[in-house]
Amino acid sequence: MLEAPQRAAVRGPTFIRLLARLTDADVPSPRQSLSDRLSQWIDWTHAVALSTALDSRPEPDPFAEPAPATAMEEDCSRVRAALTRAIADDPAFAPTARGAARAAESTGEAPGFLFFRQRYLALQQSMDTAIGHLRSRLRDQLADRSVELARLAAVDAVMERALGRRERRLLVAAPTLLGSRFERLRLAAQADSPDTSIDTSSDPTADTPANPPKPDAAALRAPDAWLEIFRRDMRNLLLAELDVRLQPAEGLLAALRTHLPG
Structure with a gap:
């Protein structure tokens, strides 16, 4: 009897x-290095803007009063x-979300993914806006510290403009991919048979298992x-x-923290 090939654990x-x-x-391993991929995206x-930022020597404002790193x-x-x-x-995680997802039941339809997709997109927009403002504030603080940190702030601004659109286009695909998970779970529950791809572990940081554990059949038979x-x-997935999304801001903060204590 042939055994199904085991999936390799995805790193990253x-x-x-x-x-x-x-x-x-x-997910296959990337065939190109990060620098090669970036060269295609920029x-x-x-x-030209990135080269200018790297070669520049911006002078900090001598009258500025930078906020403490803390x-x-x-x-x-x-x-x-x-x-x-x-x-x-x-609302996607409130008890009433189950009612919203099952609003179509009165017409005999299955609960739809649209509600959850809308909520995911709304949270993505909140993250994009809040983190964009945070990143800008961090750049302002870097620009008032030293020539080196001001240059880093200029480079970060160029990189945000260069990669922001592609980043948003890639991240907006996440709820679409999540929709396939929704359908598999729903169909597995309807068929009253566990889906072998379902993993009920609660640790999102664990490596992808080669053979994910099957959920308890009785649990899937329970309503909702x-x-x-x-x-x-x-x-x-949102967390x-x-x-x-916070990694660029944390990189700027690390540069700020190592430059001046407190």
Whole structure:
């Protein structure tokens, strides 16, 4: 008897590993280095702007009064906490969400993914706006510290403009991929047979298992149990995406922190 080939564990950020697991996709190793991929994403106008930023020697404002590094750390913590709270308090994860998802039942239709897709997109917009403002504030602080940090701020501004559109286009695909997870869970529950791709583990940081554990059949037979599994997966994916989105800001904060204490 032939055995099904085992999927290789996907390496990389938690966000990527979660997407690979939830979509049951085989993600091949990249054939190009990061620098090669970036060279394809940055057009010549942004390349010129990046070269100018790297060669520049911006002078900090001698009359500026930069905020202490601890103040910017608190600012970053506030933004992360606010966005984490926004995810936790979102209507998609409220008890009433089950009723919203099943609003079509009166017409005999299955609960739809549209409600959850709309909520995911709304939270993505909140993250994009809040983190964009945070990143701008961090650049302002860097620009007032030294020539080296001002240059870093200029480079970050160019990179945000160059990669922002592509980043948003890639991230907006996440709820679409999540939709396939929704359908698999729903169909598995309807068929009253566990889907072999369902993983009920609660740790989003664990490596992708080669053979994901099967859920308990009785749990899937419980009313809306599959929907609770999906909502947990959606929440974990949003939190992992938040970590990815915050990485540029955390890099700027690290540069600020190492330049001046306190």
